[in-house]
Amino acid sequence: MMGWTETLRTAIAALNARRMRSALTMLGILIGIAAVMLTVGLGQGASASITNQINSLGSNLIIVSPSMSTSSGGFRGGGGAVSTLTTQDAAMLADPAIAPDVSAVAPTSSVSGSLQSTSTTWTSTVVGTTPEWMTVRARTMGSGRFFTSEEVDASSNVAVLGSETASELFDTESPVGETLSINGESFTVIGVLESEGSSGTSNQDDTVLVPNTTFAARLSTSSSANSVSQIYLSGKDAESLSAAYQQVKTALLASHQVTDSDADFTVSTQASLVETATSVTGILTVLLGGIAGISLLVGGIGVMNIMLVSVSERVREIGLRKALGATPAVIRRQFLVEAGILGVLGGLVGVALGIIGAAILSPIIGITVAVSIPATLLALAVSLGIGLVAGVYPATRAAKLAPIDALRSE
Amino acid sequence: MTHQLNMKGVRKTYATGAVKVEALRGIDLEIDEGEYLAIMGPSGSGKSTLMHIIGCLDVPTSGTYELDGTDVSLMTEKQLADVRNAKIGFVFQQFNLLPSLTALRNVELPLVYAGVHATERKERAMAALERVGLGARVQHRPGELSGGQQQRVSVARALVTDPALLLADEPTGALDSRSTAEILDLFDDLNAAGRTIVVITHEADVGARARHLVHIYDGLLRESTPIAVTGATR
Incomplete structure (x- = not known):
């Protein structure tokens, strides 16, 4: 059985051979991850900022406002x-x-x-x-x-x-x-x-x-x-x-x-103000994060698409590898790893972009765009997951190719 | 002594739509170790199908096929892959080298799938390339080599796992006459050193270089004519 280092090496070589396409494919994941990180970070930052602001109004504060x-x-x-x-x-x-x-x-x-x-x-x-x-x-x-x-x-x-x-x-x-x-x-x-x-x-x-x-x-x-x-x-x-x-x-x-x-008036306490504000920013965060999430999904579909193209382009290569002794499992794993690498690389660059974006955006809009380590790790895990899920179908197709049909194709 | 390759009553039927095509209609074939056999036949004779079955790229519809003492006629896809890896070295008409890999990496490929350790892999690939006379060109990519050199790389790749059988499908079909001669000389050398070789071809001069020659027509082996002259006297 082929080792993991060889699988990785083969996958990286294959992606490297089609550098431009790999980069463009990653772009979809990259933008999705960066968008999710920024919107969620912005929501958390805004929420923290508002909470802070309300708490700085005083202690045990009750506010009566006309309504x-x-x-x-x-x-x-x-x-x-x-x-x-x-x-x-x-x-x-x-x-x-x-x-x-x-x-x-x-x-x-x-x-x-x-x-x-x-x-x-x-x-x-x-x-x-x-x-x-x-x-x-x-x-x-x-x-x-x-x-x-x-x-x-x-x-x-x-x-x-x-x-x-x-x-x-x-x-x-x-x-x-x-x-x-x-x-x-x-x-x-x-x-x-x-x-x-x-x-x-x-x-x-x-x-x-x-x-x-x-x-x-x-x-x-x-x-x-x-x-x-x-x-x-x-x-x-x-x-x-x-x-x-x-x-x-x-x-x-x-x-x-x-x-x-x-x-004709409203009475609010700090706690109720904080609650209202965080629920509003929470809804906004979910909404924007959802939209960003859709772009991530589209990125994932992009990976699947490119992997499918890649499989049909490399039918001969797959056939040859099978003739030389690659089992269906090895072929499947190779394509899964390729898709996973696209996802992870897209995720890494997306996270980097998100961190840079947060650093640039924070002073401009006056709200700290929170980038938390758990959120970052989650983003990376999600991008790997998207890559793998997007790779399953193309990889299975590659694994199922009969070596004779694959070799015959010109 | 058991034969290296033993085929009995092998049939292969393809269903293309409503029409059933009988590509092989009962093949009996025995090949001993150290044999150099050419299988000749025109297009549509079933020679490609026979080659696929000999090469464990496909399984017969009925009949039995034993390779190196193992019955492969009922094997799963995964088992066949392992058999191809360990027991068969392929040489294709179109070379089928991966263009992005160096000659060395191309030759290493079967060993990669066999799970051979990197150091040993490199040593064995180097030895195989030296065996075919390309020791100085191991870092070249296929695009930087001539057709004859590329085919020699693919012969090295076929030899690297030390297979029971070297199976060549029209190995000279894409080569000029000088390169053809080079490859056929190489096959002679390998066979002289004890390597079992099966060549599928439609070129009479390629078939004439083998020790034995069989013809295939309409899915049946017609005759088996030993050409003792060539193989034996050389």
Whole structure:
């Protein structure tokens, strides 16, 4: 019986004799593997990035957002921009009698602001909120201080900057005490937030925070002075988070006088946000991976096709090998190994391409394209499997050729 | 003493569509060790079929065929492959060398299928190539050799397993007269050294070089005429 090294040597020689064709055949597998690796990697990277982003919002966070009421129709939910949440809602939720498991409440409203320092201009998101924002969002100060409830009550023109906003607007080490113009209103910078690091699409370091009263009086574009765009709450601890979630929901349903089915707001926790986000990216990954998988399948059919062509071209060679003592099993194995090599080589180059593609793509789209070792090994195993499966039929045909018919063919 | 090749009542019937073709209609053939036999016949006489059966490329429909003491008439495809590998050395009209392999690798091929170790394989292939006078051209590919040289490579390939029988199918059909003479001289040498040779041919001058000559017509061996002159006196 012919040894494995000889089988491999023969297969490599046969593939090498038809280099161009072998390369083109591999291309199908190669593209399929690279596509699967990139799409799955992208999905995993996006999922990780979103999870990270949501977790960086704060700890034990509950977010109340306005939503379009589905059954009440009319005005309240109509525009989308019209907020159904108010500062009164926030004040109510802060009452320990109503929501005992909520430890801090921060209503926020935001607007795009044109910022101007003495030297430069910058555009950023201006957020009106309360001092509890720091607790709820679990942020720390880099320099200076956050505004106090006295400043909120007094509607003071004070602003806290994100670290990136600060460095864009001011050359100095610490801009605390500098003056800043926001949409034409003059504000004093009292503090700069510690950098959170940007993740994905939203940059948590490019923002300006002002007291919500000041925001409502001088910056808000909303028609209603006390409407807010989101209410951030933090639960007392992880265990009571679901209790806090229920208290918030029940209280808001009662005060808005709506039932659960036509609620004009949504309450979400970090966990639910993560779950939603990962399920969405999961579906996308499966979808894109599926499409990439189809291209892999097409690549496999390409291998089968070429192997069939190869068998009919080499009928004489097969006949000769049989005449010289190659058993059907040896012939079958030789063609299987050829197909397997095409698959594995395609897979190897595809994996290399996937890794290179991931390295190039990650900085461009701002999402880490995850390339994991198990996924890579799986891709290689799959490409070998595809090669072998695609080789079975052609190899069996080759093995079945009668030596006399094979030798006779010109 | 048993014959090296012993064929009794061998028939071969092909069914092509509705028509049954009897290619061989009862062949009895005995070949002793050291024989040099030529089988001659026109196209359609059944000589190719006979050659396939002698070469274990095909099995008879009925009758028995013993080669080197082994009954091969009822063997499976796999067993036949092993018999071909061990007991028969083929020389084809079209040489049938693999163009991408060197002469040495081509000659090694039967040993590869026999599972012979690489070092021994190379030694034996080298020896076989030297035997046919091509020791200096082992690294050439078939395309770089003349027709006569290519046929000598294929003779080396047929000899390398030290088979019971050297079976040549129109070995000079694709060669010019000088190369034909070379190959036939080589066959004479091999036979003189004790090698059993069966040549299938339709060329009278090739048949005349053998020690014995049989004719095949319509699937039957007509006569067996010893040509003692050539083989015996040389």
